[in-house]
Amino acid sequence: MKVNELTLKLCHLTSKLAELTLKVGESTLKIDILTLKAHQSTLKGRHFNIVDKGVS
Numbered sequence: 174m175k176v177n178e179l180t181l182k183l184c185h186l187t188s189k190l191a192e193l194t195l196k197v198g199e200s201t202l203k204i205d206i207l208t209l210k211a212h213q214s215t216l217k218g219r220h221f222n223i224v225d226k227g228v229s
Contacts, residue, residue, distance in 0.1 A: 194203050
């Protein structure tokens with residue numbers, strides 16, 4: 174699945190979900206749809222704040 178395809182599917186879920194959690198291997202990506210911010214954490218306790226500025 175391409176990133177843009179996933180983005181389109183997320184847009185359809187915005188009215189039903191406030192947060193979406195994606196798990197890939199040992200990483201967990203939590204997306205706060207209301208603020209369009211993503212929070213990624215790993216088992217090592219590292220935290221990254223990702224802001225999608227491409228969404229209007």
